[in-house]
Amino acid sequence: LDNPAERQDAVEAAEIAVEDATIAAEEVESALAHARSNELMARGPVESARSALNALETEKRTISRMLAAGALSGGFVPVAEMIRVDRGYEAALGAALGDDLETPVDESASAHWSINGDGASDPGLPEGALPLSSYVTAPPELARRLGQIGVIAQSDAERLMPLLRPGQRLVTREGAVYRWDGHVSGSEAPGAAALRLSQKNRLSELEGEIDEARDILSETEDALAQAGSAISIEEKRLAEARDRSRFAARQLSDARDALAAAERAAGDLTRRRDVVAEAVSQLTGQIEDLGVQEEDARIELEDAPDLSAIDAKLLNQQSVVATDRGRLAEARAAFEGQSREIEARKRRIAAIAQERATWVSRMTSAADHIGSLRQREEEARDEIVDLEAAPEEFDERRRALINELQKAEAARKAASDRLVEAETRQRETDRIAATALSELAEAREKRGRAEERLVSAAEKRHEGELRIREALNVEPHDVMRIAGIAPGATLPDIREIEREVDRLKMERERLGAVNLRAEEEQKELSDKLSALIHERDDIIDAIRKLRGAIQSLNREGRERMLAAFDVVNKQFQRLFTHLFNGGTAELQLIESDDPLEAGLEILARPPGKKPQTMTLLSGGEQALTAMALIFAVFLTNPAPICVLDEVDAPLDDHNVERYCNLMDEMAASTETRFIIITHNPITMARMNRLFGVTMAEQGVSQLVSVD
Template sequence: MKFDRLRLSGFKSFLDPVDLQILPGLTGVVGPNGCGKSNLLEALRWVMGETSYKSMRGAGMEDVIFSGTTGRPSRNNAEVSLLLDNKDKTAPPEFNDEENVEVTRRIERDAGSAYRINGRDVRAKDVQLLFADASTGARSPALVRQGQIGELINAKPEARRKILEEAAGISGLHTRRHDAELRLRGAESNLEKVDDTLENLHNNLRALKRQVRQATRYKNLSGQIKEVEALALHLRWQQALDAATEAENALAAAEESVASLTRDSAGASTEQLASQEALPPLREKEAECAAIYRRLTIEQDGLENEAQRAAETVSRLSAQIETIQEDARREQDVLKDAENQLKQITEEKEILREKNAGASGKAVRAAEKAAQEKCDASQKRLAEAENDLNAIIRKLAAHQARKTDITAALENNRKKHTRIEEERTRLEQERDTLLEEGLSETRRQELKTTISALSEDYKKAAESVQSAHDQLAACNKQAETCAEPSRQAHAVLERLLGEQSALQAILSASEDADTPGLIETLKVETGYEAALGAAFGDDLNAPSDAEAAAHWLALPPFSEPPSLPDGATSLSGFVHGSNVLGRSLSLVGLVDRSKGAALQKHLSAGQRLVSLEGDLWRWDGFCATADAKTPAAQRLAQMNRLDALTSEIAMAETNAHATDEAAQTAKSKVRDATEVDNNCRAQLKQIQMKLTEAREELSEVETGAEKQISRLAAIEEACQRMTSDIDELADMIKASEADLQALVDGGDALTSEQSTHQELVGEARSIYEQDRAERENLVRERNERENRLKRLLQDIDSWQSRLENSRQQIESLKARQTQTEQEKQEAESIPQILAERSSALVEQINLAETNRKQAADTLAEAEKRLAEADKHHRAAQSALSEVRETRAALEAKTTAAKERLEEIGQHIKDTLHCAPEDALAIANFDPEKKFPEIEEIEAKLERYRRERESLGGVNLRAEEEAEEVEAQINEIQTERDDLSQAINKLRYGIGQLNREGRERLLAAFETVNGHFAKLFTQLFGGGTAELKLTESDDPLEAGLEIIAHPPGKKPQVMSLLSGGEQALTAMSLIFAVFLTNPSPICVLDEVDAPLDDANVERFCNMLTNIAETSDTRFLIITHHALTMARVNRLFGVTMQERGVSQLISVDLATAEQFAETGRDLSSDQNKDEMKSMG
């Protein structure tokens, strides 16, 4: 598949939909920093299934959605589509029918990502597998992002090995092996837990057996306690029964007393009721008279209150009239003041207008003009003097600044001179120290010897581990081989036992124990059951006992039995066990089912023919086919099968026992091999740790030596550079001292000139201040007159307004006074009317009071009679209440006695689960004997309970739990054996993974190393380079070290190369991996940034060669002009609108063709524009 087009919409800064054409050859992408070029690479990785938001440079995956700008709102979704050319039909089978495959990934806020392939929803895993099958993907080494070159340079050798794993296609090996090791450790941990569980279960089983004995003792004591408790409960129940009977008798006597006193109380209650009925009419009459009296009294009080209110109203209105008159007088005074004030302001206004308009006004304006001209002239002279002074000050300041700069530079150079001399002295001392110390060659040789010896030990240990592993694998295989026959043998045995059990159940269900049928005594040869069943049917179920209702009699054989037809064999030769059927069997012939119908007509009376299959032909013409199976035939076949199963089960048990012994022997060998394998692995790990420590120490020693040599060279170079710097600084100090002296001499003249100009500026400023003050005084006086005139005009308007308001207020007060005087006259007439109404009410009140007193006397006499009736009724009620209390007490006592009786009875039912009358039977006590005292019984019961409680907690299910634990132990032991086999399989699988990974990694290493050496020579224009596996003899644990030999230099590791050399070396490695496992697309994000022009040229040549010799399409993001010039087409990423990226394109090859044919399109101009964007 080929990559054709990448479409972005709402992805990061690409808000509007854009298409990036991915065409054959080299495609360049240029643009200013921050305009969104790298977003194209991230979009490509994202659509190919990238799941890490950190790889997208975000805090969450939703950060890839356009987040908005000041002019554009944010979006809720982003979508990237990748169009693939599938004309070569290399896509997975489900997509191979289409010539184009479009992969789309869409993300929405708070909804996650969705993937589609050709419009069909798929999983992320499906997309990742699609690109993985095409030798690419989101994590492909052919997608080189910014900084990846630096990461590869600075990576440790072990981390650098991952790029080699990508080329070998085993990048997931470590993960799969790690998962397998985790499962292995988990299985081993589970095995330990299973052993612990078995040990705990055995301990539990021993404890449960002790608890079984304890539970037996507990049950015996519980039985004794139950008998004694039953006797105690019986005695308590009998006592409660007697107490309940006595309480019932006393309650009956109390009931009779209550009835007598109730009759007396009823008579008193009747008398009381009659008195009460006479009271309500009298009370109503008394209340009616009292209400009339109260109403008249209240009405009289209302008249008095109304007269008082009228007097208060007259007084209030008189006060209001006086207030209104006073307000009117005050307003008249205000009116007069306003008229006088308005007259004075008007006169002052006319005086000011005459002053401003007359001859005096013109003189003032002429004086102001003369003062302004004089002030302007003095200000001009002051400005000229200040300009001259400022010029002198600037010259002096420049002179002083120059002097300060020279002084500071001189001081800095002196300090720098001293510091460099001190640094040179320190470096010379350090050089002498390093030369005296020398290199630790002896320790290096010792470490190499140790590493060599440990390497040999490691190889031997590895061989031992492999041998032990192979032995373990062989034992596992043998165990599996032996386990399968054992499982099959047990399966056969279980099947036979199941069949035997089923047949026994069927046969037992149909047997009659009292009168077994004749069929139970017969023995039929195998294969003849259907024939015998067809011949006799259900008659075989009849017994041979003469006492049975239906039975067989043992008759002698026929003296001259009728002969069977030719071709028929008597059935009697195949049936044994009873002579009762001898006569009948002589009349039954066995024939082939194909001849039965033909021979039927030759049968004599009573004869019949049968076949092995169960067909029947009788002498009287009756026929039955083999499909009509008879129960007797089926039972006979079952009986024969049951007999045959006995021998088959014996053979199966023997076979199962033999296979079990073989399986146990194989398991024992597996355990022994596992122990040997673990020991060998532990020894190998210990040797590997020692070897790693020695290698690390050797690396440190060698690194220290290299650093020492590099440090000496650096010190020597620094000393030479410092000597040159010291000489240069000495010359600079001399020149600065000469310049400083010349500046000191020229500064005095400027200072004197500055003093002279300062005096002139002072005189000019004094004259200007006097002129300005005179002009401001004239202006201020004129402004004051004008402001006063304005205020006077405002005051006139204000006083006129006040004058009008006062006149209106006077008119309003006159109207209010007239209205108030009318209200006062009306209020003064009210008291006369109220006096007339009051005299009439006095007579009515006297009459009402007389009527109220008469009604009250009558009511008092009736209430006295009621009080006497109440007294008599209360006495009767008191006597009745006492008797009722006595009855209630007896009822409570009776109820308590009954409840006590019921409580004891219920307790007996709950405790003994029987009626109270049956408790004595449970106690096993002879009722003819004298009952013991209740205290004696309770003491005995307490003693038994203490004895039972002394046993402590007792597990009554101990026996059942012991059986369950034994079953658990057997089940877990079986699981333990299965777990051991699983552990051995895991170890074998891990070994296979490691072996396959080493083989593939070593093969990829050779291929990548060859490509790397070739590309290195091509990029450097010479030199050599190679890859080495370091730090471990195991390729899967080794590091990848790069040894580079640039032209004209010694072989060096990556860290000692220059920045450009490191970048070229890393590119050689990346493209070596790329050539080993080519990808349909390669994206390079600013990888040429650290290269100079010559190296960029070689880099472009390499890309051109790869593009021409492969189908890979290159997408190069760059700022370098040479790279831009070498690509086939350019795409420019711009950000004309802040925060929103746009894409423009120029096909350079087409532009050159137009230029050659003389058309107007100028490719050079377009290329310059593209470069300017970079």
């Protein structure tokens, strides 16, 4: 039989184990949250390093494609590919050698470099000029050429230029060239050769930067992996701690169940023991009573007659009494057992309530932790969504700005239309107001005439009354009585009455009509005039606001147009210099100081020519200039697809090469797909994919793809 005290000790030990397991699980959860925070912090450097590496690799691929696209065809390697130039001297080398950098050293080429003596007899450079060969590592075929080119500062050019010997030249790091014969070339823009050398140097630098970026990415990824491993370890520890907590909880539940069973068993045993003790006590008393009764019965039996019937009845009553006493003892024992069981259940309920409060507290803390984790998860997701939608957002903002500009233009036009309408309404309102004023004046004149007639009639009436009083010496209302015309009497002759009526009508007509509503009409006209004046003031205020809005829109349009014009002009100047390998060009606003009403004029100065307008250029120069302007506008607002229809038709082969180089640069620097329609084999040779259109028979075209 289980001992309740031992079971109580087991329950207390299980409760301590559950509390320890809970504390351990909370510590592991805290460590797991810290590990996840470290892992989240480690992701930022990884993304930054990966982005930096991708940017460097993209730049490397772009420069590699540009270098590959700019290589000459024919199977000969240009000497520029064999040259290594110090950083910062690319422009000097490109300006000094120019297109000669594209010439190979292979003697089988029609134009090539060759070794022409050792140059021992060549004149030395002026003092203060270092040979370009000091900064350039090149094949021996270029030794004499590089030895006769001196690198100087811009400030020493005028001083050293007269000291040059025939064939010598000076060059600055910026690309300005000073020849022995007095020819000077400015450093306006780097040539294609200088750009190519600069790109080669940048490509070499990119290789080292890419290796360094890969090392940084590897280190950050290792740190991220370590953070992920720490999270896995903490998650495993958390699972183990939760398993131990659940196991301890099960042990506690089992111990409490065992304690309740032991308490119930102990209560049953105590109840049974009390019942047995009571029964023993009763039996002992009964035995003693029976002994006494037996002794008395023996004595009485000896003295009494046969009492067998009484004895049987007595035994029956004794049996009933013993049964009732046993039931009473069992009832008392059952009552005491139930009381003890009630106390045990109360203690169990108190323990359950305490345990429930503990679990509720843990559930609250767990809910708070889950809420914070979910909030962090939502923040991370929102940040990811924001980062993913950033390019689209920029594009949407650009399109929104364009739409706003279009809307502003439409609003300006609508405001101008409303202004015209408002001015028309104002003129109509002024006309109506003038008409109303004229009518008001006419009404006032009528009212004055009516008042004059009224005064005149009153005067005549007063004169008539005076005459009646003077002539008849009676009141005017007594004239009928004096005339002898009694009520109901025969009236005078009708003709006389009619003549009298005609006479009176004539007199009345001479008085004129009396306008009894003149004052009301004057009030209505005054109210109408006030309303018209109020409407005119509203229209004037609206016109003023519309003119202010139009001025604001025009001002903003001028600012945006000037900003866009400056960007296009810069791109046009750069592309013109790139296409012509020198020269200058610019866009000018003419015919008006207002950019919204001004015209556009192109001034171009190809290399070796004076500045002139587009109409004075040759056909090829006009085509290159127009191409520079079109691509300048295109770079300002690039489109996903660009179609060029026989743009290279008026160009010679050399300019077609420049055109193709520009197309390669545009394709590499933008995300635009270019569709080029051409008949030029040089342009077709530089395309990534060719589609030929043939006409096998009249009216039937066939598309042919050429890889």
